[in-house]
Amino acid sequence: MNDKNKILLVDDDSFLLSMYSMKFEKSGFEVKAATNGTEAIDLLKNGYKPDVLIMDLVMPIMDGFTLYENVKKENLAPGALAVMLTNQSTAADINRAKELGVSSFIVKATTIPSEVVDEVKKIIK
Numbered sequence: 824m825n826d827k828n829k830i831l832l833v834d835d836d837s838f839l840l841s842m843y844s845m846k847f848e849k850s851g852f853e854v855k856a857a858t859n860g861t862e863a864i865d866l867l868k869n870g871y872k873p874d875v876l877i878m879d880l881v882m883p884i885m886d887g888f889t890l891y892e893n894v895k896k897e898n899l900a901p902g903a904l905a906v907m908l909t910n911q912s913t914a915a916d917i918n919r920a921k922e923l924g925v926s927s928f929i930v931k932a933t934t935i936p937s938e939v940v941d942e943v944k945k946i947i948k
């Protein structure tokens with residue numbers, strides 16, 4: 824583990840949000856969780872500086888793509904890597920994520936939580 828250990832996790836499913844938060848905390852990460860894009864943006868505007876943004880795609884208020892576009896447009900998370908953690912996995916979604924500069928696209932249904940943690944550790948190396 825290096826010093827890139829701060830995560831902002833955004834998912835409207837509160838069960839998944841607390842489950843993934845716990846997994847990352849157990850692996851030594853500092854985690855802040857938000858249930859929608861507005862909450863996430865507020866955390867960033869209030870000074871939280873994550874190394875990794877992990878975003879669900881399908882969420883009320885704004886989807887994960889819109890959230891990440893807003894974060895980039897306002898430079899709210901400079902240097903942070905982006906991960907999409909979602910059950911959407913169409914080619915169009917994956918391409919859009921690539922175009923936005925997302926580092927990793929993880930499909931929840933086929934990835935166990937410890938693999939999600941491993942993937943994040945891999946991309947921050």
Ligand SMILES: [Mg+2]
Nearest residue numbers: 835879881882
């Ligand atoms: Mg969702």
